[in-house]
Amino acid sequence: MMWHQRADVVVIGTGVAGLVAGLSAHRRGSKVLVLSKAADTATFYAQGGIAVVLPETDDSIDAHVADTIAAGAGLCDPDAVRSIVADGYRAVTELVDDGARFDEAEPGRWSLTREGGHSRRRIIHAGGDATGAEVQRALNHAAATLDIRRNHVALQILQTGGVVKGVVVLNEDGLGVVHVPSVVLATGGLGHLYSATTNPEGSTGDGVALAMWAGVPISDIEFVQFHPTMLFNGNTGGRRPLITEAVRGEGGVLVDRQGNSITAGVHPMGDLAPRDVVAAAIDARLRESGDPCAYLDARGITDFARRFPTVTAACLEAGIDPTRQPIPVVPGAHYSCGGVLADVHGRTDLPGLFAAGEVARTGMHGANRLASNSLLEGLVVGGRAGKAAARHAADAGPAHAEVGDVETRVALPRRKLQRAMSRYASVVRDADGLQRLTQELEAADPRDLDCRTSFEDVALTTTARAVSAAALTRTESRGCHHRSDFPDADPALAHSQVLAAACC
Ligand SMILES: Cc1cc2nc3c(=O)[nH]c(=O)nc-3n(C[C@H](O)[C@H](O)[C@H](O)COP(=O)(O)OP(=O)(O)OC[C@H]3O[C@@H](n4cnc5c(N)ncnc54)[C@H](O)[C@@H]3O)c2cc1C
Numbered sequence: 459m460m461w462h463q464r465a466d467v468v469v470i471g472t473g474v475a476g477l478v479a480g481l482s483a484h485r486r487g488s489k490v491l492v493l494s495k496a497a498d499t500a501t502f503y504a505q506g507g508i509a510v511v512l513p514e515t516d517d518s519i520d521a522h523v524a525d526t527i528a529a530g531a532g533l534c535d536p537d538a539v540r541s542i543v544a545d546g547y548r549a550v551t552e553l554v555d556d557g558a559r560f561d562e563a564e565p566g567r568w569s570l571t572r573e574g575g576h577s578r579r580r581i582i583h584a585g586g587d588a589t590g591a592e593v594q595r596a597l598n599h600a601a602a603t604l605d606i607r608r609n610h611v612a613l614q615i616l617q618t619g620g621v622v623k624g625v626v627v628l629n630e631d632g633l634g635v636v637h638v639p640s641v642v643l644a645t646g647g648l649g650h651l652y653s654a655t656t657n658p659e660g661s662t663g664d665g666v667a668l669a670m671w672a673g674v675p676i677s678d679i680e681f682v683q684f685h686p687t688m689l690f691n692g693n694t695g696g697r698r699p700l701i702t703e704a705v706r707g708e709g710g711v712l713v714d715r716q717g718n719s720i721t722a723g724v725h726p727m728g729d730l731a732p733r734d735v736v737a738a739a740i741d742a743r744l745r746e747s748g749d750p751c752a753y754l755d756a757r758g759i760t761d762f763a764r765r766f767p768t769v770t771a772a773c774l775e776a777g778i779d780p781t782r783q784p785i786p787v788v789p790g791a792h793y794s795c796g797g798v799l800a801d802v803h804g805r806t807d808l809p810g811l812f813a814a815g816e817v818a819r820t821g822m823h824g825a826n827r828l829a830s831n832s833l834l835e836g837l838v839v840g841g842r843a844g845k846a847a848a849r850h851a852a853d854a855g856p857a858h859a860e861v862g863d864v865e866t867r868v869a870l871p872r873r874k875l876q877r878a879m880s881r882y883a884s885v886v887r888d889a890d891g892l893q894r895l896t897q898e899l900e901a902a903d904p905r906d907l908d909c910r911t912s913f914e915d916v917a918l919t920t921t922a923r924a925v926s927a928a929a930l931t932r933t934e935s936r937g938c939h940h941r942s943d944f945p946d947a948d949p950a951l952a953h954s955q956v957l958a959a960a961c962c
Contacts, residue, residue: 460861461634465491466851467844468625468636470612470665471644473499474833475815475840477597478549479642479804480604481556482844488851491636492601493610493627495910498658500646500816501597501836504590505702505768506573507560507583508837509830510546515570517578519544526831529575529732530824531937532952533678538821541802542838549837550582558596560584573703573829575732581830587702587768593833611910612664615641615672615811616859622810624859628913635861639854640847643668643798643813644840648682648921649697650914652791652884653876656688656700662914663921665817669798670920670959671865674808677819677956678796679921680928683827683938684885686736687712688790690751691776699772701754701787703829706730708765710756712740713784715749734826734938737789741885744788753784789885793832795823795938796928799956804843810850810857814843819954825937868902869915875899875922883926888943892930899923928955 466488469480480492511517522543527534554560560582563569570579584592609629616624616635624637645665649657666676687701706712706729712720724739725731731739740752756762762781763770773780797819804812804820815836822835870878878898882891902919905912932955934948935941 461631463491463634463636464856465489465636465638467491467640467642467847468493468638469642469644469844470625471646471815472606473501473644473646473815474593474597474836475843476642476644477601478837478840479644479814479844479847481600482841483848484604486845486848488848490604491638492604492606493612494606494608495611496658496660497608498660499594500657500661501590501833502594503656503658503700504593504833505587505700506704506830507571507581507589508550508833509576509580509828510550510582510834511543511580512547512568512570517580521577522580525575525577526822526828527824529826529828531826531947533824533937533954535821538802542820542822542835545838546834549834549841552841553593553596553837556596556600558584558592561586571704572707572730574706574727574730574736575828581704583704585767586764587704587766589833611913612668613907613913614864615668616861617672617808618860620809621854622808623857626861626864628907628910633864635859637857637859639857640810640812640851642804642843642847643811643817644815645817647794647816649791651876651879651918651922651925653880654688654698654788655791656685656698657791658697662918664914664917665813666797666924667917667920669806669811669813670924672808672811673959674806674811675799675956675958676797676924677799677954678825679794679924679957680932680939680955681795681823681825681937682791682925683733683793683795684737684789685792686733686740686789687754687787689772689776690786690788698790700792701769701785702766705754705756705759705766705769708759710754710759712736713753713755714743714747715753720752732826733829734940737885737938738940740789751786751788754787755784756780757782757784793827795825795827802839802842803846804839805846810854812843812847814839825939864907866904867907867916867920869905869912869919870899870902872915872918875918879922879925883929886940886942887929888941889930892926895926896930899926924957928957931955
């Protein structure tokens with residue numbers, strides 16, 4: 459027997475986008491239910507910080523917009539970028555009102571760092587390199603007023619007559635339905651499409667799959683950002699610690715086993731070039747040399763352990779002392795620049811369905827995200843999506859979903875899928891590999907959606923098909939999508955691809 463619940467707004471996800479959306483809708487009087495399948499979020503692991511233009515500095519909205527658009531390699535929506543960047547300081551101030559505390563250079567003045575692709579020092583951070591933990595702590599505290607249900611997996615968006623009516627959910631009591639007119643997808647990323655990722659276990663592309671099954675278009679999904687410096691500890695599989703870009707911002711140098719610079723002559727910004735450039739340079743050097751990893755030499759940074767406590771702890775756990783030896787690093791799947799097509803208020807093509815945070819494609823990141831722009835986007839668009847969802851719920855009134863059988867879907871075993879994606883759709887791709895990947899993904903078998911793992915395998919398979927289809931069609935190299943068979947950008951392809959559900 460199915461259980462039933464009612465709400466005005468359901469938010470799926472308890473990271474930065476989900477909690478800010480939930481708080482925003484709640485503060486506008488909506489009855490909000492926040493669902494989360496896991497305790498872990500990518501938000502918690504964010505290290506470097508939040509990119510924000512502070513008033514009364516040498517920085518400007520124009521400069522931040524220009525840096526963002528430059529990184530996005532021709533695919534950002536300039537209006538979306540400006541709208542989000544310009545609202546950043548207000549959103550950060552609200553987060554501070556909710557209790558977040560950022561590191562200060564002196565009392566009353568935040569300490570600012572610089573990261574790859576930024577022309578100014580504009581990254582605020584907390585606890586040295588533990589920004590995400592502080593953001594999550596503050597939001598968890600503020601969200602104590604919300605009705606949050608953990609271990610609830612959202613399986614399907616229900617609609618009637620082209621408008622949202624509910625969500626099918628799996629919890630310890632089995633399958634249930636929340637009848638609701640507004641749903642905010644804040645499900646985060648898709649790093650577990652790959653064997654090695656910086657993302658937590660729950661980043662399995664669920665939101666992209668849920669949207670596609672609901673007939674909502676997705677876009678820019680081929681642009682998976684690989685972080686250049688993930689700690690290499692010899693093991694394979696699962697989440698791996700990240701060595702924040704701020705280490706390079708503070709003077710850490712990327713070298714190969716012989717001590718030669720990896721980015722010299724590759725890009726004028728050297729080790730602080732945009733992530734795709736640095737990741738591709740490392741990938742190329744490792745292919746050439748056959749070495750398993752590159753090295754980040756941070757021995758010249760004074761007071762390293764105090765400035766980077768999270769990195770220090772992760773290194774020490776792996777038996778590496780970053781103050782005495784270079785840190786072994788490899789690129790790892792890190793961030794999805796694309797996702798569910800949404801505007802800067804989180805509105806998708808399906809009335810009542812909103813998307814915010816990493817799952818959404820608002821036009822902010824284009825073909826490549828600029829470092830520390832994602833917490834910013836989550837804060838700004840999360841708040842706006844919560845507001846829009848509350849307004850939609852008030853206009854639409856209570857919903858009643860018609861519940862049929864949960865649809866049968868197909869999945870590839872997870873390790874097999876991750877191996878295929880890592881081999882054929884990673885930092886550098888080509889047509890042969892992507893065609894093989896497509897064939898492997900076609901061999902998926904029907905799965906019952908009777909547990910979280912099965913559902914995630916199905917979501918991963920749907921999302922992998924979308925990534926591989928989009929990567930195959932983009933016959934050029936742009937942003938973080940590198941094709942060895944099409945090494946240059948093609949001006950004729952300087953536009954986003956939109957995928958419909960039928961593709962995958
Ligand atoms: C190691 C690391 C370091 C980073 N550093 C930075 C940084 O310094 N600055 C920056 O701006 N960005 C950084 N990022 C990126 C940034 O942290 C993420 O993009 C952002 O936090 C995503 O927030 P979110 O709210 O969209 O998703 P998340 O924080 O990942 O939250 C997703 C939520 O959705 C839930 N969920 C997913 N699917 C379902 C489902 N089917 N049913 C129910 N619940 C579901 C999950 O349980 C989780 O609660 C970093 C990311 C990582 C991994």
